[in-house]
Amino acid sequence: MMSPGTLGVVFLLAIVSLATCAQNSEARVKLENGLKSMVYLSPKITLHPGLVSNKTYYDIEFPKGHIAVKSFNAEVVDEAGDPVSLQEIYVHHWVAVRYYQRKGVENDRIIAGNSGLCDHGRSQFFGMGSETRKTSTYVPDPYGIEVGNPVKVPVGYEEKWMFDIHAIDTRGAVDAIGCNECRCNLFNVTEDKDGMPLRPNYVGGLYCCYDGTQCKVKNGLQSVERNVYFKYTVKWVDWSDSVIPVKVFILDVTDTWQNTGIHNCLFEYEVEKSATNNYTNTRRSRVRFPTAGDVIYGFAQQYFGGIGSALYGEDGRVICSSKPIYGKGKNIGDEAGYIVGMSTCYPKPGSVKIAKGESITLESYYSSKKKHTGVLGLFYILIHGESNVPILLWGVALFGLGLFVAVLVAHQRRKQNEDEYQSIAT
Numbered sequence: 001m002m003s004p005g006t007l008g009v010v011f012l013l014a015i016v017s018l019a020t021c022a023q024n025s026e027a028r029v030k031l032e033n034g035l036k037s038m039v040y041l042s043p044k045i046t047l048h049p050g051l052v053s054n055k056t057y058y059d060i061e062f063p064k065g066h067i068a069v070k071s072f073n074a075e076v077v078d079e080a081g082d083p084v085s086l087q088e089i090y091v092h093h094w095v096a097v098r099y100y101q102r103k104g105v106e107n108d109r110i111i112a113g114n115s116g117l118c119d120h121g122r123s124q125f126f127g128m129g130s131e132t133r134k135t136s137t138y139v140p141d142p143y144g145i146e147v148g149n150p151v152k153v154p155v156g157y158e159e160k161w162m163f164d165i166h167a168i169d170t171r172g173a174v175d176a177i178g179c180n181e182c183r184c185n186l187f188n189v190t191e192d193k194d195g196m197p198l199r200p201n202y203v204g205g206l207y208c209c210y211d212g213t214q215c216k217v218k219n220g221l222q223s224v225e226r227n228v229y230f231k232y233t234v235k236w237v238d239w240s241d242s243v244i245p246v247k248v249f250i251l252d253v254t255d256t257w258q259n260t261g262i263h264n265c266l267f268e269y270e271v272e273k274s275a276t277n278n279y280t281n282t283r284r285s286r287v288r289f290p291t292a293g294d295v296i297y298g299f300a301q302q303y304f305g306g307i308g309s310a311l312y313g314e315d316g317r318v319i320c321s322s323k324p325i326y327g328k329g330k331n332i333g334d335e336a337g338y339i340v341g342m343s344t345c346y347p348k349p350g351s352v353k354i355a356k357g358e359s360i361t362l363e364s365y366y367s368s369k370k371k372h373t374g375v376l377g378l379f380y381i382l383i384h385g386e387s388n389v390p391i392l393l394w395g396v397a398l399f400g401l402g403l404f405v406a407v408l409v410a411h412q413r414r415k416q417n418e419d420e421y422q423s424i425a426t
């Protein structure tokens with residue numbers, strides 16, 4: 001047992017070191033053009049040639065407090081902090097998910113996801129793949145993604161963030177693109193991550209490239225371990241009345257809603273090699289949009305072979321379209337044949353609206369010159385929902401009501417006075 005004195009000293013030390021920690025991370029917050037900005041590193045990811053890493057990292061570092069996130073940028077770096085080429089470490093995908101952690105109960109977590117639409121998964125606020133480096137994530141003023149609002153956290157819980165990061169080390173790979181498309185034959189797997197046999201005719205996709213699987217590398221290759229980190233930069237402003245919150249929606253082209261009435265997202269699909277000279281493969285899904293609002297920002301997510309994607313309104317108008325940017329050289333951020341960015345939409349606020357209950361069609365286009373396995377078609381949009389407008393309307397309404405009451409009271413008083421006057425007179 002420690003004596004009360006020692007306990008006191010330990011306690012004091014703990015407080016002091018906590019305070020220094022807080023100070024250190026506070027000191028790392030940069031302020032530029034009114035935005036706060038902070039650079040963080042994920043836990044270490046250890047890879048060797050051919051290896052797949054797909055891990056969940058709970059309680060990652062994230063700005064504290066009630067804030068509006070303005071951007072979330074990232075890239076993979078090595079131990080020296082230098083950017084790593086997609087030709088060596090392929091960022092298949094990553095997602096940053098918010099959750100509520102029950103204090104003192106490690107396995108009690110509630111996902112505090114985005115606004116939809118998939119019933120399971122796709123609950124991230126931020127997430128991309130190889131396009132991470134060159135895809136703008138900036139949320140234009142006066143909008144922001146509201147997080148850390150203490151009023152929304154259930155009692156006994158605290159808000160935290162986690163990452164899922166899926167990366168493939170393709171150094172020395174026999175067929176790097178094949179590894180990145182998760183071709184089952186290159187991984188020599190016959191079972192999925194839960195030990196279930198693969199579906200017959202399943203030739204590629206996420207069921208073949210789970211954590212710890214190994215893609216085929218050249219014979220005699222020396223296996224050299226490598227540690228990398230996911231480096232992410234968050235920019236934000238403190239929450240205030242001048243920030244207008246936007247909702248995050250992710251539409252998935254594999255959503256079965258139009259056939260099943262539920263948002264069952266299959267996550268991945270396959271593009272067959274075309275038998276004709278039409279090399280555009282189109283996949284479509286239709287959903288009914290749950291809320292009305294203005295589109296503030298949007299971009300699509302695709303894998304190898306992707307040639308663009310678009311969201312259409314019920315009347316056929318284009319809500320947003322987004323195209324991949326393929327790298328052309330050897331430089332980091334311009335890796336030939338890789339999708340290094342996606343174009344984004346920033347409609348003039350108020351110019352692109354979605355109506356409540358509107359039928360929205362998502363189309364995802366891939367080149368079918370070759371077969372592609374394990375592809376995806378997502379569309380990420382930020383919506384300023386109409387539920388925020390009534391704050392102003394409510395103000396006007398309350399003011400009106402106040403005026404009405406005041407007039408009524410004044411009128412009653414006068415009437416009363418008149419009555420009294422009359423009673424006196426009579």
Ligand SMILES: *[C@@H]1O[C@H](CO)[C@@H](O)[C@H](O)[C@H]1NC(C)=O
Pocket residue numbers: 188
């Ligand atoms: C593929 O897996 C089987 C058993 O799962 C194993 O016997 C064989 O050596 C593996 N082949 C390669 C090339 O790793």
Ligand SMILES: *[C@@H]1O[C@H](CO)[C@@H](O)[C@H](O)[C@H]1NC(C)=O
Pocket residue numbers: 054055056164166193206207209210211
């Ligand atoms: C990667 O890990 C996440 C979290 O455990 C899991 O949900 C997902 O299915 C995994 N993906 C693959 C391809 O194994």
Ligand SMILES: *[C@@H]1O[C@H](CO)[C@@H](O)[C@H](O)[C@H]1NC(C)=O
Pocket residue numbers: 278279280281282
């Ligand atoms: C090519 O096929 C797609 C269907 O995948 C179709 O939407 C498109 O209109 C076709 N293009 C031409 C030029 O026929």
